[in-house]
Amino acid sequence: MNVLLGLSASNGIGIGKAFVVPESEKRVISSKKIKAEDKPKQLERFERSLAKVTGQIASQLDAVKGDKVQSEIFETYFLMLNDPEFLGDVRKSFEASNHSIEYILNQKTEDYADRLRSSGNAYLSERAEDICDIFGRVLNDLLDFHPFDIEQVPDDAVIIAKSMAPSDTVILSKRRIAGIALTDGGVSSHVGILARNYGIPAVFDIENILDEIKTDALVIVDGTSGEVIESPDGVALSYYQNKITKAKEHADKLKVFRDKPAKSADGESFQLMANIGTVDEARVAMEEGADGIGLFRTEFLFMSEANHAMGAVHSKVAAFSEENQFNAYKRVLETMRGKPVTIRTLDAGGDKIISSLDVQHSSSEEKNPLMGLRAIRLTLANPSLLRTQLRALYRASVFGNLKIMIPLVTSVEQVEEVLAFAEKVRDELKSENIPFDENVPIGVMIETAAAAMISDCLAKVSDFFSIGTNDLTQYTIGVDRENALVAPLYDEFHLAVLRLLHKTIKAAEAEGIPVSVCGEMASRTESVMVLAGMGVRTLSMSPKLITSVKELLSKMSIDELKAISSKRLNSL
Template sequence: MNVLFGLSASGGIGIGRAFIIPEAEKRIISSKKIKNEEKPQQLVRFERSLSRIVAQISEQLEIVKNDKTQSEIFETYFLMLNDPEFLGDVRKTFEASNFSIEYVLNQKTEEYANKLRSSGNAYLAERAEDICDIFGRVLNDLLDFHPFNIENIPDDVVIIAKSMAPSDTVILSKRRIAGIALTDGGVSSHVGILARNYGIPAVFDIDNILDEISNDSLIIVDGDTGEVIDDPDELTLADYQKKIDIAKEHAERLKKFRDIPAKTKDGELFQLMANIGTVDEAKIAQKEGADGIGLFRTEFLFMSESNKNMGSAHSKIAAFSEENQFNAYKTVLETMKGKPVTIRTLDAGGDKIISALDISHSTSEEKNPLMGLRAIRLTLANPQLLRTQFRALYRASVYGNLKIMLPLITSVDQVEESLAIAAKVREELKSENIPFNPSVPIGVMVETAAAAMISDCLAKISDFFSIGTNDLTQYTLGVDRENSLVAPLYDEFHLAVLRLLDKTISAAHSAEIDVSVCGEMASRPESVMVLAGMGVRTLSMSPKLITKIKELLSKISMEELKAISSKRLNSL
């Protein structure tokens, strides 16, 4: 038995035989120079290969048309294959050089991908692989090169590979996959997102997995702990099979909580909301019995739009349009059928770089972007972004129960400046005879010590608070939660964090405004009990965790919850 460790990308436990996807053979691309008279024929070959790959992508798009997430991948690829800037650059460079079209295409693909990789942002770095994947297919066609066919993967196996190209993920919807274990891959990669969507246990970032595991070996993938067990002994196998059976039974028991209110065993009611980042996730929230959307992260709409433009790594395009935003917000509001939907204004910058935004400052130039021009600071420095977003939000407000939230607030001035822009937008829409709800609540995200310390002042000019415990914890403790070297110091139960939470909750109650929590603390049983005891009655979390928290609350009384939080707050 051999136990390998990696990064948990999708929870759950999977057992199956290893199916190893071999590493792709290296393409051999000659740097030999060509004659000018060869160029016309080379361009003809390029256009034919491009057309063939466009046709292939169109076919794959048809296959996955009912899967929104998969469709978006192939729609993005389709746009890349028709991107005038990139293709124009390839043709122009080819005409000016004496190298083959294969050589130029390969060089340009790497050039664009490297700019994304060097952006300093994990999301954009993973998008570089999209470029390499799709134009790698064009190169393969030009070279008549035939790599491994992903369609050869059978059902009920654990996929073992160095990485999976985004276009390979179509197999996840066509086969029963027991698990995925990769050397590379990020939690926000396409394969990571789809693994979670399909409930496939997945572990990434495993060193030398292709050297450690043999084809057809029995494998256990523990997506909860990040372990991959090769050739388990009988005792371990039986233990994991029992865990799978228990998980299935528990999942079945949780179904009864979907359509009943969240309340303690002594009848105290709670609102359990969903955190979402895409329009489609609203459907999942509704299905899982969410009382509404507690946090819609709109930056992922902008990231998705940026990803569709090949020039986004080095050139600026117009921001995600008002019309596109309006349609996205309208769809989410309609999906939730009158339940409250809290939409956060753009939280770009920091670890969420959106290089395609047409803004006056590049956050990639900052030495410490998490402390720099991000979130509300970025949109107030570029008010056209906030104005456009407010217009789209107010226009969508007539289709549901909308609330607007401002991120990373650290001063009263920031709120007042944002409210002034919102007021001006309302005047514009009124003069244009565009229907909107003029009474949309506007609240703030409390995610810094500064906001918590002046929460009594902020409460006077805010309609509600939402506490973002992830940033509040890392900023208060000075700990990067993504840095494994200091990860043990990241402690949401640190007394400093708890006191800031308590102060913020008390300020909200004194001002008689709603207060919710939307960070990771809102979804962990031990922290939910502390927050509930401190007076929080609205929690926002991943949709899949809602029934689990409903079950937890149903087994405990308010007296017990208050005792738990009091013990934490009075600890030293």
């Protein structure tokens, strides 16, 4: 029995036979010079390969329709393959040089990827791998190079590999995969996101795994502890099989909480809301017994507009249209049948890149995009985006119980500017005789130390607060939780974070406005208890976690929750 340790990327336990993906052979790209008369044929070859790969991506996109994460991957790839800036740079450099098109394409791909890697941002670094993956496919076609075919992976296998290219992850939706164990890979990588999305246990950052495990060896992947066990003995195998059985039994027991209201052991009521990123997820929220939508991330809608760019010359498209936004918001509101739906205005920029003609800015141009022109800063700088979104939101408001939320607020002036903008939109709709709800609440996300520190002031101009604990924690203690070098320092229970939470909750209570939490703290056992003890009665989380939080709260009295919270806040 051999135990290997790595980084937990997706929880759960998987048992199966190993399928070791061989390391890809290196492409050989000659730096040999070409003749001027050969350039037209070289460009023709490039255009053919580009068209061929674009067609393949379009087919793969069609094959994964309905799968949000997979669709986003291939939509992004399609945009990259049609990016006029990058392709124009490749063609210009090729015309100015005497190297082959393969040599120039490889050079430009690495140049763009290096720029993203040097951004210091984990998300942008992962997008560098996207560029290398998709234009690597174009290079493979140009060179008639045929790497390993991921389709060879069988059902019920544990995938053992150095890494998985984003385009290879389609196998995760086509096969029953027992687990994934990789040498490389980040928690924010496509394979990590998809593993969590499909419930596939995954462990990354395992040294020498290709030397330690052979194909067909029996392997246990413990995605919760970050352990991979090769050739387990009878005791270990029985232990993990028993854990799988108990996990399934517990999942079945949680189903009884779906239709029950969330209450503490002594009868205190809670509202458990769902965080969603697509229209279809609203249906899942209803199925899981959500009391409403606490956070609808609208930036993912803008990515879906890439579908309408199929075959277009330009990769940048007009912003998600008012009519399309209206229909999306209307569907969510109708799906929730009168339950509250909090829709966040566009939170693009930083680690969320959208490609739109209406956005005259690129976060890749910023040295520190997470501190740059993003969220409400970006939409106020691009007012047509905000106007279009507010019009769509107000038009949809008559179909349900809508709330509008402003992301990354750091000043009262920003809120006042949005409120003035919203008033103008309401006046426009009135003049056009378009029906809407004039009393839609407008609130703010508290996700920076600045917002928390002036929460008493913000409460006077806001209808509600929603605390985004992920960014609040990162910005307060200056730690990027996706950066492996400092990730151990990321601590939601850091006293500075807890004090800011406490201050914000008290400011909301003093002004008589609702306060909720929509960050990761809203779904983890100890943090749920601390937040509930502080007085938070509305929590928003992934729909699939709602029943487990209901179960947790049902076992605790308010006095017990207050005692747990007080212990954490004993320095106040």
